[in-house]
Amino acid sequence: MFKEATLYSPVIKEDNGIVSVVFSRDHPGYNDPQYQKHRAAIADAALRHVPGRPAPYIAYTEEEHATWRTVGAELTAKHRTYGCREFLAGVERLALPADRLPQLSEASATIRRATGFTLSPAAGLVGVRDFYGSLADRRFQATQYVRHASMPRFSPEPDMIHEVVGHGSHLANPRLAALYELIGRTVRRLESDEAVALVSRVFWFTMESGLVREDGGVKALGASLLSSCAELEQFRQATIRPLDVAAMAALPYQVESYQPVLFCADSFTHLEDFLAGFLAAVTDDSPLVAA
Numbered sequence: 631m632f633k634e635a636t637l638y639s640p641v642i643k644e645d646n647g648i649v650s651v652v653f654s655r656d657h658p659g660y661n662d663p664q665y666q667k668h669r670a671a672i673a674d675a676a677l678r679h680v681p682g683r684p685a686p687y688i689a690y691t692e693e694e695h696a697t698w699r700t701v702g703a704e705l706t707a708k709h710r711t712y713g714c715r716e717f718l719a720g721v722e723r724l725a726l727p728a729d730r731l732p733q734l735s736e737a738s739a740t741i742r743r744a745t746g747f748t749l750s751p752a753a754g755l756v757g758v759r760d761f762y763g764s765l766a767d768r769r770f771q772a773t774q775y776v777r778h779a780s781m782p783r784f785s786p787e788p789d790m791i792h793e794v795v796g797h798g799s800h801l802a803n804p805r806l807a808a809l810y811e812l813i814g815r816t817v818r819r820l821e822s823d824e825a826v827a828l829v830s831r832v833f834w835f836t837m838e839s840g841l842v843r844e845d846g847g848v849k850a851l852g853a854s855l856l857s858s859c860a861e862l863e864q865f866r867q868a869t870i871r872p873l874d875v876a877a878m879a880a881l882p883y884q885v886e887s888y889q890p891v892l893f894c895a896d897s898f899t900h901l902e903d904f905l906a907g908f909l910a911a912v913t914d915d916s917p918l919v920a921a
């Protein structure tokens with residue numbers, strides 16, 4: 631994950647090696663010491679992960695598997711109605727289990743066979759250059775924790791469900807995987823933080839919250855939309871605009887509530903052409919993005 635939410639629970643490693651996760655008062659897990667302990671163990675496993683090895687095995691609780699079943703059933707039904715074709719092709723290729731949470735390593739193995747991408751564990755927030763740079767190597771850094779069971783339809787942070795259902799389905803599709811890699815390669819060649827921020831903004835309005843026209847209707851393409859039951863109900867209420875880099879750069883970064891403005895490609899090919907054109911043209915002197 632990268633900075634796509636306003637609420638992050640920082641991971642702290644003390645001098646004695648003890649890893650903890652700091653939860654804010656408005657986090658649904660704030661008063662749940664067992665959840666916090668579990669989250670710390672998951673973060674610790676990610677910090678101990680050796681690059682190139684499979685992601686660590688996580689002993690998910692029965693409550694977490696139940697959250698997956700609840701959210702998964704609702705998302706699967708909504709995907710049939712609102713998901714774009716390329717996303718659905720990725721869903722089919724990934725073939726996630728319906729009855730239990732998959733391990734990140736399992737999903738990664740399937741994605742690797744499909745497109746060469748792998749999923750590697752992220753303990754918490756990953757810096758933008760690190761996150762995007764790894765895409766150039768066909769590696770996606772993903773969280774392994776699961777949202778708190780008290781709020782299965784909402785996660786204040788990008789959790790495993792977002793990563794695997796949203797991005798994992800993208801990365802199992804060769805056309806989408808190629809776009810992720812291109813974004814990564816572009817970030818690698820940029821030197822200014824402002825230019826990277828512009829790429830990140832375009833990523834947000836396409837791969838996270840983008841839409842695409844199909845057969846006269848508007849379908850969801852973005853991983854954030856497609857991994858959120860609530861957002862899949864809301865996105866048709868947004869103001870829908872054509873793909874436009876300048877308009878994306880001028881829009882404030884809004885992740886704490888529903889996006890009031892979303893961008894829609896005329897077709898998937900249009901999205902590919904738009905991103906290829908933008909990524910080839912972006913330089914360290916490109917216009918700045920709004921805060």
Ligand SMILES: [Fe+2]
Pocket residue numbers: 631632634788792796797838853854
């Ligand atoms: Fe994401």
